[in-house]
Amino acid sequence: MTRLEELLTTWIPTQRWFAGKGVAVDALRIEATHVLVPGVPGLRILVVAVAQNGRTDRYQVLLGLRAPDAIADELAHAVIGVCDSPADLRDLPSVVVYDATHDASMTAYLLDAIAEDRDDGAVRFRSAPGSTVHTGLRSLVLTGEQSNTTLVYGEEYVLKTFRRLWPGRNPDLELTSALARVGSEYIARPHGWIETDVVDPETGRTTPTTLAMLQQYLRSATDGWVLAATSVRDLYASPDLLPGEAGGDFAGEAHRLGAATAAVHRDLARVLPTDVLSPEAQARLADDMAARLHVAVAEVPELASHARTLYAAFEALGNMDADLPVQRVHGDYHLGQVVRTDSGWVLLDFEGEPAVPVRERQKLSSPLRDVAGMLRSFDYAARYQLVGRTDNSALVATARAWAQRNREAFCEGYAFGGGVDPEKHQMVLRAFEYDKAVYEVMYEARHRPHWISIPLDSIMALTG
Structure with missing residues (x-):
């Protein structure tokens, strides 16, 4: 057997x-x-x-x-x-x-145990402070996820089960709980979690490790990527119009999203530790960016013609002589991590990059790293629909115009919402955005070669 x-x-x-x-x-x-x-x-x-x-x-x-x-x-x-x-x-x-x-008769146990704050051997089920968890709800598995498995219980809760386990408290639970404590209106409220102890291979110590987290189900939510893609489709249907003239103009939403992002960053800085990066630490950060570019150029020769400009941006970051404020941030921020509800934008999935150990994801960073991630996402939303189209070249200028309009609207909203003004910190923002674009080139080359034109075209536009 x-x-x-x-x-x-x-x-x-x-x-x-x-x-x-x-x-x-x-x-x-x-x-x-x-x-x-x-x-x-x-x-x-x-x-x-x-x-x-x-x-x-x-x-x-x-x-x-x-x-x-x-x-x-x-x-x-x-x-x-x-x-x-x-x-x-x-x-x-x-x-x-x-x-x-996939077995609703079994997953009912998980919800019951969270509601009861049950200890089941080495597995601990906990409800969030002040939360009453309702039971008797049937679960359904959401499809399409890459790194986790999420169950929806009725129309009240989602339970995200973390498939790849890293020792430590998952940043999604940590940051969402911290934001809930200060009453943030831009998150899905956490209702509980499941944890056990796992031995950290680096330290040899037993570490409480998050297995799953229970959150509010957002009934009226629409994915930010879907909304942006719809706006782009509307514009491509009338390419003679300017982005602001098309029926599905997204700039207003981009501005509101920027303001919501700034509010979340302010709350994270209020409730969790902050610090500054010294010029020496910034030089090390810039060296890491340059090292990633070196690997990328060797793997994707098409990058070589832009390498000088990219290296110069990283060098400028490394030569800054002022401290750089850092704090806890989202860490993997893009249009697929936000949803639009009837009451406004909500930020999701604060776990950061799932392929990176928890201790790395917990490191402080500039909030402009999240801003750069969202700017890159606007470029992707504008360009991915051009892949494989016969009229690709005719729409490139339209794609750039849509991305630029929404990038500017997001940055204006971010500054309006109390975030650091991206316009006044272009050197830092540019380095983070270039670094993200280099990562995208590597990712597409390895996993989706037919999409590699998206980050390459973006780099050409950004450095041209």
Whole structure:
């Protein structure tokens, strides 16, 4: 009979949230098994270590177990396979194991446990201070996510389960909870979380680690990327018009989004630590940017013609002789991380880059890093619809005009909302934006070569 580890070695690399695609799995080990619902049907949380090419990553698997003749048709797509029964189920020779995020009868347990602040062995379920969690709601898995799995309970809550686990409190929970404490109107209210202890391989110490977080479900929300893309489509349908004349002009929303971003940055600076980067620290930051550019030019020769301008921008940052204020920021900010509700803009997904350890994501940075991320997102929203179009060249000027209008509106809104005025800090903003664009070139070259023209065209426009 097949062992569970063998099934997981085949199944995990096929999942959207697996970070090691394209690299062979050298070894897989179940580090921890937390039994939440014993027997069959049963529910367990597994912490699985996957070794690839000299490094080991941890993943969370919410595992369902049923008797081989008791798997429901609606769960067939979630089946991982049939394997030997675990030691605590001696009366069954084998069990069907499956991804229990798709089993509403099992995920109800998670909501109940958060509502009750339950300790279940080494897994701790907690409701947020002042929050009353309603139970009895059926869950549904959201599709399309890359790095996490989110369950929607009725129309009240979303439970984001973090698939790739890094030791420590996830910044999404940390920052959202901090913003809730000061009454921010620009976040989805946190209602609870799930955590366990994981050994930090660098320190050897056991560290409380976030497995999932429960937040308010935003009923009327529309994704910022969708809104921006619709505006671009409207403009491309009437390319003779200026962006401000087209029916779907986005500039007003971009201005409001800038103001909302500034308000969030102000609140984060009020409730969490702040500091400054000395000129020496800025020089090290600039050196890191230049090193990334060096790697990118070697991998994507088309960058070479712009390298001098890019290096000059990084050098200018490194030569600044004034301290640079830093604080906690979003860290992975773009149009896909914001939604428009009936009452205004809401910022989501404060976890930062999921591929980076938590301790790195918790480092302070300039709020202009988030501003640069959003500016790059406007460029992407304008240009991605040109990929593969026969009238591409005729619309390039239109795309640039749309992006420029909304970039300016966002920056004006950010300054209006009390953020540092991007116009007065162009040297810092330019370095962050160039660095982000270089990262995009590398990403597209490795993962979406047919999109590489988007960041390359943007760099040409920015440095031209």
